[in-house]
Amino acid sequence: EVQLVESGGGLVQPGGSLRLSCAASGFTFSDHWMSWVRQAPGKGLEWVASIKNDGSETVHVDSVRGRFTISRDNVRNSLCLQMNSLRAEDTAVYYCVRDRAWYSFDYWGQGTPVSVSS
Amino acid sequence: QSALTQPASVSGSPGQSITISCTGSSSDVIDHKYVSWYQQHPGKAPKLIIYEVSNRPSGVSNRFSGSKSGNTASLTLSGLQGEDEADYYCSSWAVSGPVFGGGTKLTVL
Numbered sequence: 001e002v003q004l005v006e007s008g009g010g011l012v013q014p015g016g017s018l019r020l021s022c023a024a025s026g027f028t029f030s031d032h033w034m035s036w037v038r039q040a041p042g043k044g045l046e047w048v049a050s051i052k053n054d055g056s057e058t059v060h061v062d063s064v065r066g067r068f069t070i071s072r073d074n075v076r077n078s079l080c081l082q083m084n085s086l087r088a089e090d091t092a093v094y095y096c097v098r099d100r101a102w103y104s105f106d107y108w109g110q111g112t113p114v115s116v117s118s
Numbered sequence: 119q120s121a122l123t124q125p126a127s128v129s130g131s132p133g134q135s136i137t138i139s140c141t142g143s144s145s146d147v148i149d150h151k152y153v154s155w156y157q158q159h160p161g162k163a164p165k166l167i168i169y170e171v172s173n174r175p176s177g178v179s180n181r182f183s184g185s186k187s188g189n190t191a192s193l194t195l196s197g198l199q200g201e202d203e204a205d206y207y208c209s210s211w212a213v214s215g216p217v218f219g220g221g222t223k224l225t226v227l
Contacts, residue, residue: 102152104209
């Protein structure tokens with residue numbers, strides 16, 4: 001059974017940092033691109049970042065580029081999102097997702113909430 | 119503003135069919151076969167229900183179907199049931215990363 005379990009969310013002040021983690025199991029992690037998708041309270045889905053299966057390529061949405069960094073460890077089957085210089089508009093539930101192909105996300109974690117507030 | 123436009127809400131009675139549209143703001147946003155649809159119930163993670171315009175993942179009801187014409191993709195749900203009440207999102211592959219529609223709230227009357 002495919003499982004994606006996020007951790008690391010919480011309350012942080014503007015300008016602060018958080019590191020989200022996602023533990024993957026039940027599939028061959030190194031075979032899949034992985035991504036983070038977020039959802040602000042009461043709002044729709046927004047793609048944040050993706051990383052190639054071997055970690056050699058990353059893509060970030062414009063609004064987080066230079067502040068967030070996606071990474072992965074194919075030995076530990078884990079995905080991370082380092083978030084720096086956090087802003088109020090980064091407040092959202094962050095989902096770890098598996099890419100079946102061409103950015104169609106077939107498995108989602110339960111999400112971890114991030115709140116940026118003073 | 120999202121590059122994909124969906125109606126904010128649709129509704130239907132049990133047993134009826136509904137269609138949700140997803141229109142790209144430019145032809146290149148959706149001018150390929152890599153369109154997906156997701157269902158999200160309140161408080162839950164989204165679930166993939168359609169990929170590559172019209173394909174259903176294993177375990178997804180065949181009451182869900184997808185299609186595309188020009189720069190508009192559509193999700194059709196037939197034989198509406200109460201459990202179908204949820205938010206639905208379309209998504210499209212793009213070179214710079216996927217884009218999502220704003221979401222459509224389906225109400226089963």
